[in-house]
Amino acid sequence: MKVEAAFLTLALGFISVNFAGFCFGALQVGFYRGKCGFADVEAIVAGVITAQFFRDPSTVAALLRLQFHDCFVNGCDGSILVDGSNSEKTAIPNLSVRGYDIIDQAKAAVENACPSVVSCADLIAIATRDVVFLSGGGRYDVQTGRRDGLISEAKNVSLPGPAISVPEAIAAFSDKGLTATEMVLLLGAHSVGIAHCSFIKDRLFNFENTGRPDPSMDPFLENILRSRCPPFAKVDNSVNLDQNSFSPFTISNTYYQTVMLHKGILQIDQDLGTDPLTMPVVKNLANAFDFPARFGAAMVKLGAIGVLTGTQGEVRRSCRATNR
Template sequence: MKPSSSLSFHLLLLLLLPQLLMAEYAGGPYQKAPDDDGDKLDKHYYARSCPSFEAIVGSKIAHWHSVDPTLSPGLIRLHFHDCAVRGCDASILLDNPGGERRSPVSATLRGFHVIDDIKAEIERRCPKTVSCADILVAAARDATLMVGGPYWGNVYGRRDGRVSIAQQAEALPKGRESITHLIDFFESMGLDILDLVVLSGAHTVGRATCQSIQYRLYNYTGVPSKSDPSINPRYLNYLKRKCRWPSAYVDLDATTPTKFDNAYYRNLDNRMGLLSTDQLLHSDSRTGPLVAALSSQPMVFVHQFARSMKNLADTMVLEGDEGEIRTNCNFVNEY
């Protein structure tokens, strides 16, 4: 279904979701459709081989969040970077020369040590059983919970990839693309325009480097001292004070930066999107109506975020002999 023909359907879905949710939680006639999770992925995949898997992940994520709450948004981003290149195969974790992890796009990724900690504990209890790809999927869900986001049931059984290429990571969005480019990129992953708008809402938490936005502040369209006119003037003044140095960090959500909510979309209404691609979601005719719906209906965003994250986790999954179960997430197995 092409974006142009599916927008009305998505808007109808967003408008009806509050009623559907009320029926669901009230035990009414509405029943959720079964998930199409493929032939092999299963929510009970580790029920016998590693029953403590999700409990280990949850405990470790809670620990690391207490140490550094900024790691939780970082883990959500790490999961996206993995799935957006070669699918959800943990290729981003491979620490080899010329791999995705060494790409300039990956320079600000965080949370690798958290995944290593989880993997070490799982290997101690369930050796050679749980893939790094499944750990990333579970960690992203539990990191979302840590920042106040929704819970969703994951399915498991992914295998880890053996290939990681830095050049392929360069195709990842960098915050300066057109909406057409983003739509095409998400379609290449098997995701649609609703997933694009909803998953962009992950920017309700987390930070970006000032380097990624300085062109909007000081050199817009290549003109020295020119600023992006789409930025709210008061917000622009704040960003110029905050981002005097490229190495500084700035919150993606200027109003509730540590809370998972739909303020990200309300900020776009006020021309306070940090990245160019954020603000363009509001102004583009294909995505703007979805932004407006999510801005006015916070529970719809929460519910749909869970669905879109499940869609993301199903991207180009390796199963069976297509991959392996790494015993160390940083390296392919030697055996």
């Protein structure tokens, strides 16, 4: 993606969601104001993230996935960042997660300004907000004040998979305090990123053990994907989750438009557009002008799951290790 196109996306996609004075629990907008001398913590992080995004626009998908995988296990406590032989990042669903180095860069920058003040959990939330904005998804006010968790164990990792049914997905998100509509909004993150062929081969060649492709998939897309993902390939190729070739790094409602055209890549993507529990929401979002604002609100809700605040947890000196 060319820099010129990215700036155009910024100009067209700027929608601000103002959450000033609104907080979940002890989280608040501007928590670090005045806690780092004259330094602006969020501006420091924004400088790191902006430089990284223009080097690699796929950073948006990486950080969105990183935040989701962190928050869905023990809450948004930065525990996915911890190194160790049995830490969360060693669990199978997390082996392909990336973005740890970006959070390391942000941590180094804020530690240089004010040591042991800014939590790694907050850095994930701030960095993800910044990269969503850079990718055209609108800017929302991120709430801060999280503390870092002390526990990171692979055995605690349980995440909804790409073949999960809509009712199961609704239940999984409900367990985290998120509504069905918020779930559909958050899956709008699939407007960026990729899926490996191994996750969709059953849809292409042996859907539900029928020996045939998934009948709900657009036939033209099916032929393209079969070529990209042959049945006995030695390399696990990847495909864009959003089949709008003009916006592979842009957070937008084109994801819902492609789902309504039966061009959803993952099983859960396509099922959102056909299941009566979610189809009305998908239809609405496919034609909505306020998707960036609604996506931002859902991200704020995601970022409030199971947070540690006050005297709970710690502020890590290094995001890769607890202070103990």
